[in-house]
Amino acid sequence: MIAAFGGVNAAGRSSANLNYKNIIFEELNQKDKLEVLQDLAVLQGKIEPVSRGWETSSGDSINLKNYLNENSDLIRSQTMIRKIHREEFDPEGIIMDQIQATSAGMLPTGFDPSNLYPARQHPRALQLTVFGMGDTLGQLGIEWSEIQKRINPDEIAVFSGAAIGQMDKDGFGGLMQSRLKGSRVSSKNLPLGLVEMSADFINAYILGSVGRTGHCVGACATFLYNLQLGKEAIENGSAKVVIVGGAETPITAEIIDGFFAMSALADDKRLVELQAKLNESIEDGPIQRLACRPFGDNAGMVLGESSQFIILMSDELAIETGADIYGSVPSVFSHSDGFKSSISGPGIGNYITMAKCVSNASKILGTASLRSKTFVHAHGTGTPANRTTESHILNEIAKTYGMRSWPISAIKSYLGHSMAPASGDQLITALGTWSKGVIPGIHSTNRIAKDVHSSNLDILMEHKTKEPNFYEGAFLNAKGFGGNNASALILSPEKTKSILSNKYSSSKMKSYNSKLVETKKEAQKHNKSCLKGTYKMVYKFNENVLQGESDLKLEKNNIYLKGFTKPIKLK
Secondary structure (H helix, E strand, C coil), rough: CEEEEEEECCEEEHHHHHHHHHCCCCHHHHHHHHHHHHHHHHCCCCCEEEEEEEEEEEEEEEEEHHHHHHHHHHHHHHHEEEECCCHCCCCCCCCCCCCCEEEEECCCCCCCCHHCCCCCCCCCCHHHHHHHHHHHHEEEECHHHHHHHHHCCCCEEEEEEEECCCCCCCCHHHHHHHHCCCCCCCCCCCHHHHHCCCHHHHHHHHHHHCCCCEEECCHHHHHHHHHHHHHHHHHCCCEEEEEEEEECCCCHHHHHHHHHHHHCEHHHHHHHHHHHCCCCCCCCCCCHCCCCCCCCCCCCEEEECCEEEEECCHHHHHHCCCCCEEEEEEEEECCCCCCCCCCCCCCCHHHHHHHHHHHHHHHHCHHHHHHHHHEEEEECCHHHHHHHHHHHHHHHHHHHHHCCCCECCCCCCHHCCCCCHHHHHHHHHHHHHHHCCECCCCCCCCCCCCCCCCCCEEEECEEHHHHHHHHCCCEEEEEEECEEEEEEEEHHHHHHHHHHHHHHHHHEEEEEEEHHHHHHHHHHHHHHHCCCCCCCCCCCCCCCCCCCCCCCCECCCEEEEECCCCEEEEE
């Protein structure tokens, strides 16, 4: 069961589906629009609450509603894919002035998580881990201590990390650059640069977990690889609660240069050439906001920043605690490509992962619902190679299972490619679709490229709207360098609760629903606090450190740890 979610990406904060709502902004009612704008304006540091109302960052008193309405375009223009802040990512212009790649899905302008807790030279992705986990725990609506009381210390697992690593100046970037720039390497550069450090931070400084931990790296499919580990840990009984997620900030000059060298990046020259080919204006140069064009005529991918986390629970624990159920994960598959001619090129593995997911969905949902009440979040990088290869996979699967117009979304057109957490971006967006009924369309292009396979697909150029919870299942698809392919089936909350109602007695479900009321209230409190700039930041550095000499008691059948209600059972 998905019991909580949170984080932040180029579209904004994840909890309360706010970054999703920013993506489908035009479809919202006025109340929801104002909530999105307020959250973004606070996140960007443009406004703040004071005792007598609201002020701008310069100290001017404002009418909140009027300010948001008058500045709507400005606030949203500083989110999602846009022109790179060169002074932030390559101030000397050593690389970016040479390669001229100026588009990226940066975090909202002005948002700096290092100001929200004692960051102590933490790489940017680890700062986002702290923020994202706090957001997730707030969305959970249940105090973490209450969860801990109900499980053994080793019945929690954490699977989280990056694909490339922490490449900014406080991580591996500093390790490689410091001596060349005439300074010293920090003792923190090496350990804090490691790809699994996100999980380590969660264990050591946020949850104080002694349970299973790890990180499965699968290039751009990394989030789904970790989701597969989390699902398996719940199913085999080794964990009752699992944190799954990741944080990555690949917008560094060196990483941009690496993708540029592969001709995978939508650089300015190719963007302008594409705009000319499509009879779009080239007077002002590249149109950065439309740089990523999945399944259309395109010029390459765009990098993005993101931090996304979910909390999985066993259904027994979810029912017992009154956790809100945002969906469930019945299927995650990962497969390689076999022999390859190019290590970065696609292969057959993704046919296998998607076919297995769809096959399983047909058994769970039935043929009719599979064909009419499911949709796909495609990997959709915006490269010429991806548009042909992934569309062929999806189209052949659709033919095989009788889907005649299978809805396909590709949110990298809004967010860019965040690498490890990219499928987390997909998942968070899918959860939003169930709450509002809208599947985001690919806004960056108005036509499908001629070489795209689409006879049985509905590749969405515009938002597709149904009533909330109309769709019963969403497929997430990811493809990564090296032959790392993964696909997942996510069930809607309504479908999940329907399954649970057949498993548990009416009295248990009645008790669950009674507890759920309070859980929802607490999650709403979290959102209201965030809307005023008070974020749930959990960072317990050097707190409650356990020592083997004094804080552990070993018995033949149990291990007792200070601070934990229940023991670790050895039998």
